[in-house]
Amino acid sequence: MNRQNWKPGNMLYPVPAVMVGCSRLNEKPNIITIAWAGTICSSPPMLSISIRPERYSYDIIKDTGEFTVNLVTPELTKAADFCGVRSGRQVDKFELMNLTPTHSQFIQAPGIAESPVILECKVKQIIRLGSHDLFMAEVVNVSVKASQIDEQGKFHLNQMGLVAYSHGQYFSLGKKLGKFGYSVQKKEKLRSNRNREDAGRSSKHEDGQGQKGKTKRPKPKCPGRG
Numbered sequence: 686m687n688r689q690n691w692k693p694g695n696m697l698y699p700v701p702a703v704m705v706g707c708s709r710l711n712e713k714p715n716i717i718t719i720a721w722a723g724t725i726c727s728s729p730p731m732l733s734i735s736i737r738p739e740r741y742s743y744d745i746i747k748d749t750g751e752f753t754v755n756l757v758t759p760e761l762t763k764a765a766d767f768c769g770v771r772s773g774r775q776v777d778k779f780e781l782m783n784l785t786p787t788h789s790q791f792i793q794a795p796g797i798a799e800s801p802v803i804l805e806c807k808v809k810q811i812i813r814l815g816s817h818d819l820f821m822a823e824v825v826n827v828s829v830k831a832s833q834i835d836e837q838g839k840f841h842l843n844q845m846g847l848v849a850y851s852h853g854q855y856f857s858l859g860k861k862l863g864k865f866g867y868s869v870q871k872k873e874k875l876r877s878n879r880n881r882e883d884a885g886r887s888s889k890h891e892d893g894q895g896q897k898g899k900t901k902r903p904k905p906k907c908p909g910r911g
């Protein structure tokens with residue numbers, strides 16, 4: 686097969702493009718758009734974001750040890766792009782983008798009210814890598830927009846067209862291709878699941894696993910148990 690070898694670079698795409706909220710005492714809240722973000726642990730729930738030290742947000746997050754990760758929908762994409770090309774040193778991004786800072790439950794850093802999912806994060810470790818520092822953080826709260834939860838308690842995360850970043854462009858999550866474990870599912874079960882989904886009686890949670898155990902705070906389950 687005819688292939689080319691290119692010099693090493695970042696070609697792990699698509700990745701999520703998220704809006705990260707942060708704030709320091711007596712300063713306006715700020716948002717930095719981050720594409721170098723990922724889930725790094727299931728229990729405790731942890732994620733990472735990589736930030737260049739020259740960013741205005743870098744010192745704020747380093748000093749406070751807190752930030753929020755706000756998932757981006759198509760309606761928020763323009764604001765996400767703006768927050769990724771303008772610095773909080775010069776502008777008030779919340780104000781200019783008509784975004785509403787919300788109080789978080791467990792940290793001081795603000796969330797973005799317009800985002801359907803806000804993850805409140807506490808920094809556990811910072812690792813110097815090179816151009817970027819890796820901030821590893823624990824997710825201490827997940828706040829979801831109640832208006833996105835239907836009468837059956839199902840949170841329609843995959844219907845929101847969440848935004849991904851790939852090779853310099855933004856995309857909205859589209860066609861469903863399968864679900865976790867579908868490659869090994871028995872044909873019979875697949876058919877009955879499809880019928881159930883058609884009848885609008887699919888399980889409460891999107892990975893079809895339901896909620897295990899009793900938790901004080903409702904926890905929308907996410908696919909993938911890696």
Ligand SMILES: Cc1cc2nc3c(=O)[nH]c(=O)nc-3n(C[C@H](O)[C@H](O)[C@H](O)COP(=O)(O)O)c2cc1C
Nearest residue numbers: 718719720721736737740741742769770771772773
């Ligand atoms: C789609 C997109 C993704 C970005 N990803 C990152 C990233 O992962 N890490 C980073 O340090 N900067 C990233 N940036 C750049 C910062 O968001 C940008 O420099 C921003 O203006 C910094 O804001 P601040 O100075 O207010 O902190 C990204 C920008 C865009 C548009």
